[in-house]
Amino acid sequence: MSRPAAIVGIGQTKHKKRRDDVSLPGLVREAAQRALDDAELGWTDIDAVVLGKAPDPFEGVMMPELSMADALGAVGKPIMRVHTAGSVGGSTALVATHLVQTGIHDRVLTVAYEKQAEGNAQWGLAGGRSGGMGAGGIFAPWMRSYMARAGAPEHIGWMVAVKDRRNAAKNPYAHLQMPNLTIDEVKDSPMLWDPIHWHESCPSSDGACAMVITTEDGAARSPHPPAWVLGTAMRSELGTFPGRDPVRPQAGVECAHLVYEAAGIRDPRQQVDIAELYVPFSWYEPMWLEGHDIAGPGEGWRMVESGETQIDGSFPVNPSGGVLSSNPIGASGMLRFAETALQVRGRAGEHQVPDATVGLAQAYGGAAQYFAMWVVGSTLDAVDQKR
Amino acid sequence: MTPAATEPDDDNSVKMMDYFMQLEYREPLCPVVRRYADQLLEGRLIGHQCPSCGLVYLPPRGYCPICVVETTDADETVLSDRGTVTNYTVVTPVQYYGQHETEPFVRASVTLDGGNATMNLQDLVDVPVDEVRVGMRVAAVWKPKGERSVADISNRSWGSAEGCIDGWRPTGEPDAPAEQFLGKATF
Ligand SMILES: [Zn+2]
Numbered sequence: 001m002s003r004p005a006a007i008v009g010i011g012q013t014k015h016k017k018r019r020d021d022v023s024l025p026g027l028v029r030e031a032a033q034r035a036l037d038d039a040e041l042g043w044t045d046i047d048a049v050v051l052g053k054a055p056d057p058f059e060g061v062m063m064p065e066l067s068m069a070d071a072l073g074a075v076g077k078p079i080m081r082v083h084t085a086g087s088v089g090g091s092t093a094l095v096a097t098h099l100v101q102t103g104i105h106d107r108v109l110t111v112a113y114e115k116q117a118e119g120n121a122q123w124g125l126a127g128g129r130s131g132g133m134g135a136g137g138i139f140a141p142w143m144r145s146y147m148a149r150a151g152a153p154e155h156i157g158w159m160v161a162v163k164d165r166r167n168a169a170k171n172p173y174a175h176l177q178m179p180n181l182t183i184d185e186v187k188d189s190p191m192l193w194d195p196i197h198w199h200e201s202c203p204s205s206d207g208a209c210a211m212v213i214t215t216e217d218g219a220a221r222s223p224h225p226p227a228w229v230l231g232t233a234m235r236s237e238l239g240t241f242p243g244r245d246p247v248r249p250q251a252g253v254e255c256a257h258l259v260y261e262a263a264g265i266r267d268p269r270q271q272v273d274i275a276e277l278y279v280p281f282s283w284y285e286p287m288w289l290e291g292h293d294i295a296g297p298g299e300g301w302r303m304v305e306s307g308e309t310q311i312d313g314s315f316p317v318n319p320s321g322g323v324l325s326s327n328p329i330g331a332s333g334m335l336r337f338a339e340t341a342l343q344v345r346g347r348a349g350e351h352q353v354p355d356a357t358v359g360l361a362q363a364y365g366g367a368a369q370y371f372a373m374w375v376v377g378s379t380l381d382a383v384d385q386k387r
Numbered sequence: 388m389t390p391a392a393t394e395p396d397d398d399n400s401v402k403m404m405d406y407f408m409q410l411e412y413r414e415p416l417c418p419v420v421r422r423y424a425d426q427l428l429e430g431r432l433i434g435h436q437c438p439s440c441g442l443v444y445l446p447p448r449g450y451c452p453i454c455v456v457e458t459t460d461a462d463e464t465v466l467s468d469r470g471t472v473t474n475y476t477v478v479t480p481v482q483y484y485g486q487h488e489t490e491p492f493v494r495a496s497v498t499l500d501g502g503n504a505t506m507n508l509q510d511l512v513d514v515p516v517d518e519v520r521v522g523m524r525v526a527a528v529w530k531p532k533g534e535r536s537v538a539d540i541s542n543r544s545w546g547s548a549e550g551c552i553d554g555w556r557p558t559g560e561p562d563a564p565a566e567q568f569l570g571k572a573t574f
Contacts (some may be wrong), residue, residue, distance in 0.1 A: 023514040045458050060407075117403070120405075122481045123407070123484055126483065126486070127484070128407075128409060129539075130487040130488060131480075131486075131487075131492070131510075132481065133476075133490055133494055133508070134481055137476055138495060140476035141475060141476045141496065141572060142572050144572075145474060145572035146570075148569035148571030149569075149571070150570075190479065191479065192478075192479050193476050193477070193478055221505070238452055240574050241442075241452060242505070242573070243505045244573055244574050245441055245572070246572055246573070246574040279433065368573065
């Protein structure tokens, strides 16, 4: 029997190209302290810590979950690390949630981070060899396939890039601040990996995100409204196998259906108020709208084109500015999860979607093979209120 | 380890220094990958065809993860070293320590003749990047026998033949119809 879990504290750092004002432990502590402050809890109130980040070679710091125990107040407490490539921030939040839901711990601090400026992710991804093509080079052919399959015109990618940067301009924590970016500037920016232009690609960021997840009792004592976890799901598949469809990976389809079922959602497009999807390259917005059956085949890009996914549209996607605006890799998934919780708590500030009560977060990683999703609500029956 | 450049900050103070660490190690190849590597040295591409679903794995894994059945030497099949470009991208190289590419280069998926086996992230040779297209017919360019190396083949290789094949060269045959492949990415 699982018990309810609630998010009562959320913290994040300012994300930027280089946070050389703090060390690695200082960076994670900044986010964690803000999450504790939000929950009005102290370090001694925490029972366990769950940490996530991208693979160690990105910064060259091995097993940071050990060296950071001190900075995270975890000495003498259980601390664990989650590894699921780019989706790790999402999976890390889910592991923390499950520790509460299963009754193992009452108050869990979950933290995810990346300090890209202290390492070289391109070197790490290439294993130090020449000819590295980065994540964008792996994903680019699949975007071309999506465009052909869905009959999507190329300006859709440019529109997503502009939308997310304008949303980020409302988010003081976001790395890229480009309130005036235009479609033409995206279109005319250098082509990095055909069809991905410079402005359709995520930045390289330093940053961290943290949340405090607790029980119903903990939520009752929270000084601010909690966000309730209404459903969780994780799925993965092999990164390559004959016949694999990387545009619409089966693991992503199954993960979405599992989380909808867990949350009692029959029609995500109608019953979800705001979605935070992992979109490091513009085309992944329509690809995930279809890959998670929010939109039908060929309908994802039409939702973008009609403005449905804008912050004032009927299905806002990435009001935070998304991965396209801040990419501290390990934290990028958790930022999606944290933003949905902020939204249903009504604490998202200038990028708040009015009256958002149900939020859907997703993170993916590897060769689009690891998926993590949750649905959060302002109340335990928030989805039922939407029938 | 490789000492590299220091990067002065806006105020000209040095706050970070690059310092690359490298650990070189050799892991024994599992028997099915060992045989794949040995066959590459002979100029042959081999795969395992799952006895249950018929899909061909290149390199062979010794099992079909979809059917969860073992595959053995009995399931070995020699694959064509000719195929069709079924997907590609043009990569603008990011400069990092060890990157030797300076100009945009192509990485293509080549689906081999006679089946479903696809080799991903393949280099194309003797064709300008702006002439690459889906449907293009290509053939493997094998290195001369004595110059082949399988040092970069690992148990986790994604169908790599680097070290034995320089890339894939257009054959000049008429293109296969692109509509057959567009929108049907595989990986
Ligand atoms: Zn099989």
